[in-house]
Amino acid sequence: MSMEFTDRVSRVEPSATLAISQLATELENEGADVVDLSVGEPDFPTPENVVDAGKESMDAGDTGYTSSNGISELREAISEKLQADGLEYGPENLIVTPGAKQALYETFQTLVDEGDEVVLLDPAWVSYEAMAKLAGGELSRVDLSAHEFRLEPALDELAETVSDDTELLVVNSPSNPSGAVYSDEALEGVRDLAVERDITVISDEIYERITYGEEPTPLATLEGMAERTVTINGFSKAYSMTGWRLGYIAAPEELIDEAGKLHSHSVSCATNFVQHAGIEALENTEESVEEMVEAFESRRDLLVDLLAEQDVEVRAPEGAFYMMVPVEEDDQAWCEGAIQDAHVATVPGSAFGTPGYARISYANSEERIEEAVDRLVEEDYL
Numbered sequence: 001m002s003m004e005f006t007d008r009v010s011r012v013e014p015s016a017t018l019a020i021s022q023l024a025t026e027l028e029n030e031g032a033d034v035v036d037l038s039v040g041e042p043d044f045p046t047p048e049n050v051v052d053a054g055k056e057s058m059d060a061g062d063t064g065y066t067s068s069n070g071i072s073e074l075r076e077a078i079s080e081k082l083q084a085d086g087l088e089y090g091p092e093n094l095i096v097t098p099g100a101k102q103a104l105y106e107t108f109q110t111l112v113d114e115g116d117e118v119v120l121l122d123p124a125w126v127s128y129e130a131m132a133k134l135a136g137g138e139l140s141r142v143d144l145s146a147h148e149f150r151l152e153p154a155l156d157e158l159a160e161t162v163s164d165d166t167e168l169l170v171v172n173s174p175s176n177p178s179g180a181v182y183s184d185e186a187l188e189g190v191r192d193l194a195v196e197r198d199i200t201v202i203s204d205e206i207y208e209r210i211t212y213g214e215e216p217t218p219l220a221t222l223e224g225m226a227e228r229t230v231t232i233n234g235f236s237k238a239y240s241m242t243g244w245r246l247g248y249i250a251a252p253e254e255l256i257d258e259a260g261k262l263h264s265h266s267v268s269c270a271t272n273f274v275q276h277a278g279i280e281a282l283e284n285t286e287e288s289v290e291e292m293v294e295a296f297e298s299r300r301d302l303l304v305d306l307l308a309e310q311d312v313e314v315r316a317p318e319g320a321f322y323m324m325v326p327v328e329e330d331d332q333a334w335c336e337g338a339i340q341d342a343h344v345a346t347v348p349g350s351a352f353g354t355p356g357y358a359r360i361s362y363a364n365s366e367e368r369i370e371e372a373v374d375r376l377v378e379e380d381y382l
């Protein structure tokens, strides 16, 4: 018997990151000074020129519906960006969405049928599991934690995990929550497997601009991958635009046509003036992005050093603004204790499929990061 939608929803857990933020808010309402290292958004304002572009667009009357897949000027600007990265995509290969989350949701709904297998690389961002389940899919997972979150040592295991039912593999580099950037060798391994076993790959590249070493290679640029990759990206992280809600799907036209039906009959167009602000973000923010990434890099180094002083060795992540820190086996208890006793909010690794770790976000000032580590040491959590 096929699964009802309500059955699919009941397979999904509420967001663990949201649960931690709620606890942090409750403590703050009671007067506690909580250092919040659980957040998934940059602590920088949206660049001023982007805000101005949004205001000007609103003043100019850009407040009506737009074409469902997004205004042509923004799709042109995105396609120019993708072409500069080596992806031969035009505006017809794009759907602009209110956030990358919506882009992912539409992709899962379009590609995954009941019983299809979706393979995740753990630790994996919390919503992939939920989205696969909402589409009726079944999950298989490959744990990268034993390999310092690198993918190339786990390629054999990945090949063994893939089965005839595998429809989709999700790759997220730089990764939330590990901050790992997968090497070219790893991505080529993914390509070989995807081509051999006829698998579609979602490449969630939302952290692509936040890297501290070599820039990651866009998966769809590898030979044989353009026709089987769905590239997801968004404006939330690179341009500090979380609340603006802007993202996109870039994919072969057949998938865009299918996903476009779902898109047009559900959420439809992203907010008109937000799309106009998105053009400014893509075209004129080089300096602001650079400054933000420099700040994240020095916080990352600070956190690695502070942890090393406590004999906690962590490989410095190459991207995003998160770090997986080994804690006790019961990571849920560690995180709950850390917030109750030290008033430091982090997210349990088990929420990402990797127990025994806590995800620390360094989207917070150096001063607050130092304060958090001091408190965790004082309360015996480090």
Ligand code: PLP
Pocket: 040, 098, 099, 100, 101, 102, 125, 172, 175, 176, 204, 206, 233, 234, 235, 236, 242, 246, 247
């Ligand atoms: N993908 C990853 C890996 C993320 O971490 C997030 C947000 O935390 C998203 C997608 C969704 O981003 P948004 O919907 O804000 O564009």
